Amino acid sequence: MSIETIERYRRALETRDVELGLSAYAPDAVVRSPLTSRVRFTGHAELRPLLEVAFSHLRDVRFSTDTGDSSTRVVVYSARIGDEEVEEAAVLKLDEDGLIAEATLFVRPLPGLVALMDAFGPDIARRNGRTFAARFLSVATKPLLAMVRSGDRRAVPLAGPRP
Template sequence: MSIDTTERYRRALETRDVELALSAFAPDAVVHSPLTSRVRFSGHEELRPLLEVAYSHLRDVRFHTDTGDGPTRVVVYTARIGGEEIEEAAVLKLGDDGLIAEVTLFVRPLPGLVALMDAFGPDIARRNGRTFAARLLAVAAKPLLAMVRAGDRRAVPLAGPR
């Protein structure tokens, strides 16, 4: 049953099918943000806009790992968001019914994570009727994204092996 659930989760992201994704989640499922421990999305009502935003921004999704034992699975994929590559690991905890009860997301590298924040934050705030927060997030993320991109291109290679 867990393979069927992770297969639906994977296929939903690859095809941007929100309904298919929701069919893999328990009605009261919880998703923990990769950006902060202060944000989590609970239940289908909160997951739907999150999935719609995610599916509108992620491109070139390619899953490369699906592993786990019992009620815990880990799926990992690469994708693009804007001009940045990301790799996301999702730790899926399955309930007794085999559906996803809880997901904790991890995203790397830092430029990809900040690009995700830049794209998702304003869109999610807007969908939740928080227009001022959406404008604030859109403005606040731009300098951080520029700084992280510059550091990744110029400073990080200086610290690496020769």
Template sequence: MSIDTTERYRRAIETRDVALALSAFAPDAVVHSPLTSRVRFTGHAELEPLLEVAYAHLRDVRFHTDTGDASTRVVVYTARVGGEEMEEAAVLKLGEDGLIAEATLFVRPLPGLVALMDAFGPDIARRNGRTFAARLLSVATKPLLAMVRSGDRHAVPLAGPKRPERV
């Protein structure tokens, strides 16, 4: 039963099928945001717009891990969002019916996480009727994304292992 649920979850993301994704979640399922512990989405009514936004922005999705048991699964995939590579791990707690009762999402690396925030935040705020928050999020995330991208390309390699210089 748990493999069937994660297979539906996987196929839904790969095909951007919101109805298929919702069929893998319990009606009162809770999804914990990878951005903050202050935000969670509860029930199909809140999950549906979240999934619509996610599927509008995720590209090149490739699952590489599905592991666990009948009560807890971990699925991991790589994708692109806003031109950045990202990897998401979802810890899925399954109910007795085999459906996802709770999902906790983790995203890496930092540029991918910030690109996700830049893409998803304004769209989700707009769908929730919070147009001012959508504009604010859109403006606020741009400098953060630029700083993170620059740091990832230029500063982070300086802290890594020293490599021999090429001749």
């Protein structure tokens, strides 16, 4: 049943329980990255390290929205990755057993998305045995994160409505 699946998904994120999280996904489920259309994780063998990394970085998860029907749900939550606040919307397509068959993730604001890339990318690469990629991502994301944080604090207010 979809309500039970979504409840397991929610509880897994809040408690950082990888096994509970995997139990919400079909064995051949696909998770689409919020960073790029070129990356997706398929099946429990690829989802396990993704959940382990996500649960090691996400803090203070608070769900705000759950809407949809028995075949498609949209859930929204906010959390922290380090010092950055993030909000994620997940479009969850459920199979005939009510398990998540496909999850497409969307993350905002931009500093939160880049913080996610900075935290998750190197860890996922390392868990996949790609040590060079992990080192590269760790170094490459730092200047981008600094630029985005600075722009969010200094440049974005210049373009917004006047107080």
